[in-house]
Amino acid sequence: RARAADMTLPHSVVQTPIFMPVGTQGTLKGIIPEQLEALDCRIMLANTYHLGNRPGEQVLKAGGGLHKFMNWPRSLLTDSGGFQMVSLSKLTEITEEGVNFESPYDGSKCMLTPERSIEIQQAIGADIMMQLDDVVDSTCKDEDRFEEARHRTVRWLDRCIEAHTRPDKQNLFPIVQGGLDEGKRKDCADQLTKRNVPGFAIGGLSGGEDKSTFCRIVKVSAENLPDDKPRYVMGVGHQVDIIACVALGSDMFDCVFPTRTARFGSALVFEYPGELQLKKSKFKMDFRPIDENCDCSTCQNYTRAYLHTVVTKEPSACHLVSIHNVAHQLRLMKRARDAIIEDKFPQFVAKFMLDLYPDKKYPDWAQQAFQGVGISLEE
Numbered sequence: 001r002a003r004a005a006d007m008t009l010p011h012s013v014v015q016t017p018i019f020m021p022v023g024t025q026g027t028l029k030g031i032i033p034e035q036l037e038a039l040d041c042r043i044m045l046a047n048t049y050h051l052g053n054r055p056g057e058q059v060l061k062a063g064g065g066l067h068k069f070m071n072w073p074r075s076l077l078t079d080s081g082g083f084q085m086v087s088l089s090k091l092t093e094i095t096e097e098g099v100n101f102e103s104p105y106d107g108s109k110c111m112l113t114p115e116r117s118i119e120i121q122q123a124i125g126a127d128i129m130m131q132l133d134d135v136v137d138s139t140c141k142d143e144d145r146f147e148e149a150r151h152r153t154v155r156w157l158d159r160c161i162e163a164h165t166r167p168d169k170q171n172l173f174p175i176v177q178g179g180l181d182e183g184k185r186k187d188c189a190d191q192l193t194k195r196n197v198p199g200f201a202i203g204g205l206s207g208g209e210d211k212s213t214f215c216r217i218v219k220v221s222a223e224n225l226p227d228d229k230p231r232y233v234m235g236v237g238h239q240v241d242i243i244a245c246v247a248l249g250s251d252m253f254d255c256v257f258p259t260r261t262a263r264f265g266s267a268l269v270f271e272y273p274g275e276l277q278l279k280k281s282k283f284k285m286d287f288r289p290i291d292e293n294c295d296c297s298t299c300q301n302y303t304r305a306y307l308h309t310v311v312t313k314e315p316s317a318c319h320l321v322s323i324h325n326v327a328h329q330l331r332l333m334k335r336a337r338d339a340i341i342e343d344k345f346p347q348f349v350a351k352f353m354l355d356l357y358p359d360k361k362y363p364d365w366a367q368q369a370f371q372g373v374g375i376s377l378e379e
Contacts, residue, residue, distance in 0.1 A: 001222065001249035001373050004340040007230055009127040010169055011067065012042040012074040016230060016251040017336055019242060019329040020045050020077060021258065025054070026070045029259050030315075030322035033072040039296065039327050042074050043127070045254050049081030049101070049112065052120040065125030077254070078126035079234075080117045080133065080160075094134065096152065114159035122166055130201060131160040133175040138207035146179035149204075150188040153177045157195060173232065175203040180213050182220045189224035199230040202250065206235035211365035215244055219372065222249035239274065239332055243352060244369045246336050247345070258325035263318045265311030267291075268328040271355050276304070278321070283308035296327035346375045353377050 007014040021028055021036065024047040028036065036044065046066060055069075063069035066076060081099070093100040098113030117132040133156060134149035157174045164172050174192040178184030192200060202221040205214055222231050230251045236242055237255020245253060258268065267276045267290045276283070276290060289299035290307070298307075298320045310317040339348030349370060353362055354377070362377055370377060 002246050002336070002340050002345045003249065003251070004337045005230070005251065007251075009043070009075045009171070011076070011127055014042045014075060015334075015337060017242075017246045017333050017340075018043065018252055019237075019333050020252065020254040021326050021329070022047075022254055022256045023070075024050050024256070026051060026066055028322070028326070030262065030319040031259070031326065033070060035297075035323060036072075036326070037074065039323070039330055041326065041330060043077060044072070044074075045077050045079065046124065046126070047081070048078045048117055048120050048124065048130075051078075051124060052081070052112075053110070057120050057123045060120075060123045060125075065123070067125055075127040076124070077128040078121045078124055078130065080121070080130040081112050096155075098132070114156040115163040118160050118163040118172075122164075122170065126170060128171045128173055128199070129164075131157045131172060131174045133157075133177055133203055135177070135204055136179060138180060138205055138209045140179070143179075143181075146177075146181065146184060149179075150177045150184050153188065154191045157192065161195060161197075171198045173197060173199045173201050175201040175234070176221045176225070177204045179204060180209055180217055182217070185217060185221050186224050189221060193224075193226060197229075199232065200225045201232040201234055203234045205233070206255075211241070211363065212368060214241075215248060215365060215369040215372075218245055218250060219248045219369075237329075239268065239270075239329070240353070240356065240363070240366055242329075242332065243336060243349060244366055246340075247349060247370055247373050247375055249373075258329050259322045262321035262325045263312075265307075265317065265321065267307070267321050268325045270328075270332075270352070272358050274356050278304060278307045278311045280308075290321075290324050291328070294324065294327060294331065296324050298324040298327075349375050350377050 005016050007016055020043050022045045026046050098111050101110045114132045121129040134152040136145050136149045174197055176189050178188045218233055225231050232252035233245045233250045235255055236245055236253045237257030242253050265279045267278055269276055269291055283304045286304040288304055291299055339345045
């Protein structure tokens with residue numbers, strides 16, 4: 001079910017499948033926009049809730065929108081603020097009107113409604129805006145809460161559509177909810193696809209559910225969305241997870257993982273074990289780059305030995321490893337896209353997994369996910 005496409009947005013043409021780095025506050029930790037552009041990143045994320053708090057809607061409007069404010073000429077996708085219902089759950093109260101947040105900055109109260117979320121996202125000027133959805137932690141045991149959330153998500157979508165005044169300049173994506181129940185997912189997708197929207201997201205996952213269940217829900221959600229519109233699985237950043245989701249028919253992914261793990265001195269690679277823990281003493285005299293085949297500025301100019309000396313001690317190390325990790329994710333997506341276009345995706349998956357697991361002790365969940373779409377890891 002893997003597919004490749006060109007997604008034309010107001011600020012760039014995005015080649016899918018694509019990984020989108022996350023700049024919650026309008027900036028990636030450790031990377032400036034010019035460096036991100038030099039990596040040929042076409043789209044990045046920002047967060048409506050946090051930007052609405054700081055710098056705030058008035059500043060964003062006065063600054064000409066987030067693109068101009070942060071000096072980013074390419075595409076932006078904004079999360080609606082719905083995820084903060086889970087991440088800031090102790091500070092939230094959810095009603096039919098919206099979500100009442102207690103600000104983590106100053107303790108003030110803030111009501112985020114579907115209309116208010118769209119208002120802030122229009123001030124940001126994102127190429128893709130997410131609807132405000134009712135998000136429930138995937139490990140929640142209350143089935144009634146999932147039932148309530150998926151129906152409310154559809155009602156809130158209609159309010160977002162009505163509040164959206166710039167459909168010619170900004171694309172509004174709804175979000176499939178329904179917890180870990182296939183029937184609820186199918187029904188939610190069926191309701192959302194009745195609305196005239198340009199793409200869809202699959203939400204409410206990556207919250208602690210087991211990987212087999214995660215893949216099952218991604219698969220059933222993707223199967224019930226249109227073939228001619230992009231599908232975005234929210235919050236996915238580990239490379240095996242991404243490739244599994246591509247195989248299951250999804251196109252767009254985001255996560256803070258590449259830059260967060262960089263701050264702990266972990267560099268992403270395509271070979272076993274998938275990450276180099278540069279703090280380890282074995283890198284003290286290793287004068288190779290992180291990845292000899294990577295053309296990012298870090299790999300072109302710095303050795304593992306140097307990075308070993310500075311990781312977790314100097315701010316520059318976060319910067320250097322972050323650049324490489326984002327470059328790695330973008331290269332991963334390009335390799336997958338090229339394989340799809342060349343009709344060699346199953347062979348790509350088999351080699352990708354063998355490089356990460358040379359002993360062929362593949363995770364059961366990954367084998368099952370790939371087998372479910374006809375991909376054998378023995379190719």
